[in-house]
Amino acid sequence: MDDREFFQTVADRTQLSRQEAADVTRATLETLAARLSAGEARDLALELPEHLRESLRRGPEEMEIFDPGESIRRVRERTGLSEPEAGRGVRAVLATLREAVSPEEYDHAMSQLGGEFARMAESTR
Numbered sequence: 001m002d003d004r005e006f007f008q009t010v011a012d013r014t015q016l017s018r019q020e021a022a023d024v025t026r027a028t029l030e031t032l033a034a035r036l037s038a039g040e041a042r043d044l045a046l047e048l049p050e051h052l053r054e055s056l057r058r059g060p061e062e063m064e065i066f067d068p069g070e071s072i073r074r075v076r077e078r079t080g081l082s083e084p085e086a087g088r089g090v091r092a093v094l095a096t097l098r099e100a101v102s103p104e105e106y107d108h109a110m111s112q113l114g115g116e117f118a119r120m121a122e123s124t125r
Contacts, residue, residue: 001049001096001099001100002049003049003050003051003052006025006048006049006052006096006100007021007022007025008021009092009096009099010022010024010025010089010092010093010096013088013091013092013095013096014085014088014089014092015088016081016085016088016089020079020081020085020089021089021092023078023079023081024075024079024081024085024086024089024090024092024093025052025055025089025093025096026052026055027074027075027078027079027089028071028075028089028090028093028094029048029052029055029056029093030055030056030078031071031074031075031078031090032044032056032071032109032113033055033056033057033058034058034063034064035063035064035065035066035071035112035113036056036058036063036109036112036113037063037112038058038063040108040109040112041056041057041058042056043105043108044056044097044101044105044108044109045057047100047101047102047105048097048100048101049100063112067116068090068116068117068120071090071117072086072087072090073086075089075090090120091120091121094117094118094120094121095121095122097109097121098121
């Protein structure tokens, strides 16, 4: 899956414009990068299209622990979307991520993120 397909899939799942889908994708990946260990963020990035990898780059700071509600708040803050739009966007990005990377890598990321995040991806089915 290339970045355009990724954005289009998110747009289809959320009913957002393609630009809004691209924005919510990048914001969600940036938020997830803060929540994942640096090694896991790097491993996940390696399985994504090149233009999305930068969104998962993180600095040397410690990984943060926060729940899906905080993820939605951060995405909303980064994108200017409403809370319902940001929530749909985060769920759509997680679901699209599940399809874009190997099952093993997705499971590794979800093991760090926790069950609440995995359930968010499942809620788009």
